[in-house]
Amino acid sequence: MINLENISFDHCIKCTVCTVYCPVARVTHLYPGPKQSGPDTERLRIKNPTLLDKSLKYCTNCKRCEIACPSDVKIADIIQSAKWKYTTKKFNLRDFLLSRTDLMGSMNTLMSPLVNFATSLPITKMFLDSILKIPGQREFPAYGLGQFISWLKRREDEQRAFTRKVLYYHGCYVNYNNHQLGKDLVKVLNAMDIGVLCTDEKCCGVPLIASGDVVKATKNAVYNLDSLGSFLKNEDMPIVATSSSCTLAITHEYKHLLELDNSHVADRFEFISMFLLKEFAKGNIPKMKPLNITVAYHAPCHLERMGIVAYTISLLKKIPGVDVKLLNAECCGISGTYGFKKENYEISQKIVKPLLDKVKAINPDEIVTDCETCKWQIDMNTKYDTLHPITLIARAMGD
Ligand code: SF4
Ligand code: SF4
Known part of the structure; x- marks a missing residue:
């Protein structure tokens, strides 16, 4: 039975613009591109699931095709759901480990110096x-x-003392890897007279969606919607996030891919650059000193999909002494866990090449992006330690 609420593939006018914008189709003949893998084959797949094209696995879910499509076809969503619906998934230890960020994070943060040392050893890499x-x-x-x-929970009383507060969805990266980014956010918002609170959360589900584990992704999504929703029942505050992919998952994919009602949370969710820029426009700006540096900005695909990139660029331009150059390099090629899979590594490295060329041409003092996995890809391929916009603001504020 065809779900008549999910037939955006029928709006395709066959212009092929999406294929031109697909970073994967541009670098490999193994992937025919979004038009063919999405709307073209979907109308056949729903009649005959055996028509599943194995090349679907090469789609990174970057969603650049959706940004380009003039007919609002949910191309990437169609491809992701096709992978789940029409593939028999076998257990894969690598995909399990890469997608269980809470499990790995909870264990590895107990003995992080040892884990960090072990994962850097050539023998471990082999x-x-x-x-x-x-x-x-x-x-x-x-x-x-x-x-x-x-x-953050140890500081709950001091954060509650602020008249205005936000609920921070910190995500796995801040919780397990980059505590400093979360601390920078607290520093910036506290300087603007806004307290930062948190509640229990699980991984937003992006790596689970990528590995095709729809059951676990849905469990996490239900948990997050319940936890954030219950917290906000008696509290009048927005939810902010510093991760572009977590924001896209909670505000978009919970509804369109996992088919959950996320409205009670999505309506109060704001990506941090959007939230801050509105505060800055009202005159609520933390004191900053000029940094006198050139910054190259890489816009993450998922932030582009949500139409928020302009907010981050405007925010960066508000930091005194920062000359913002746009990398305009489209996708970085890592796409979460995609670039951590051996079969995708070469594609991932080919996709990032134009971005690296632009970095060389600009030769900035710092590179900035809002996405943790874009940061990993850029850091691995350059001499830079890529910063989040919040960290740059915190740096301009000084000690
Ligand atoms: S989501 Fe990205 S990789 Fe997948 S088809 Fe669209 S543009 Fe290509
Ligand atoms: S851009 Fe949209 S309308 Fe054009 S071919 Fe792709 S899916 Fe169809």
């Missing part, structure tokens, strides 16, 4: 490459010691 098929060239983000949520 093992990961040959047994798990995680490319040996790939660098893993370092784990922090302990969890960010414990640090």
Whole structure:
């Protein structure tokens, strides 16, 4: 039976603009592109699921095709759901480990110095490459010691003392890897007289969606919607997030891919650059000193999909002494866990090449992006330690 609420493929006018914008189709003949893998084949797949094209696995879910489509066809969503609906998934240890960010994060943050040392050893990389098929060239983000949520919960009384507050969806990266980004956010918002609170949360589900584990992705989504929703029942505050992919998952994919009612949470969710820019426009700006640097900005695909990139660029331009150059390089090619899979590594590296050329041409003092996995890809391929816009603001504020 055809679900008549989900037939956006029928709006395709066959212009092929999406294929021109697809970073994967541009670098490999193994993937025919969004038009063919999405709307063209979907109308056949719903009649005959055996028509599943195995090349669907090459789609990174970057959603650039959806940005380009003039007919609002939900191309990437169609491709992701096709992977789930029409593929018999076999257990894969690598995909399990890459997608269980809460499990890995909870364990690894207990002994992070040891884990960080072990994952940097050539012998570990050889093992990961040959047994798990995680490319040996790939660098893993370092784990922090302990969890960010414990640090913030210890400060709950002091944060509650602010008249205005936000609920922070920190995501796995801040919780397990980059505590400093969360602390920078607290510093910036506190300087603007806004307290930062948190509640229990699970991974937003992006890596689970990518590995095709729709059951676990849905469980996490239901947990997050319940937890954030219950917290906000008696509290009048927005939810903010610093991760572009977490924001897209909660506000878009929970509804369109996992078919959950996310309205009670999505309506109050704001990506941090959007929230801050509105505050800045009202004159609520933290004191900053000129940095006198050139910054190259990489816009993450998922932020582009939500139409929020202009907010981050405007925000960066408000930092004194920052000359903002746009990399305009489209996708970085890592797409979450995609670039951590050996079969995708070469494609991922081919996609990032134009971005690296632009970095060389600009030769900035710093690179900035709002997405943690874009940061990993850029850091691995350059001499830079890519910063989040919030960290740059915190730096301009000084000690
Ligand atoms: S989501 Fe990205 S990789 Fe997948 S078809 Fe669209 S543009 Fe191509
Ligand atoms: S851009 Fe949209 S309308 Fe054009 S071919 Fe792709 S899916 Fe169809």
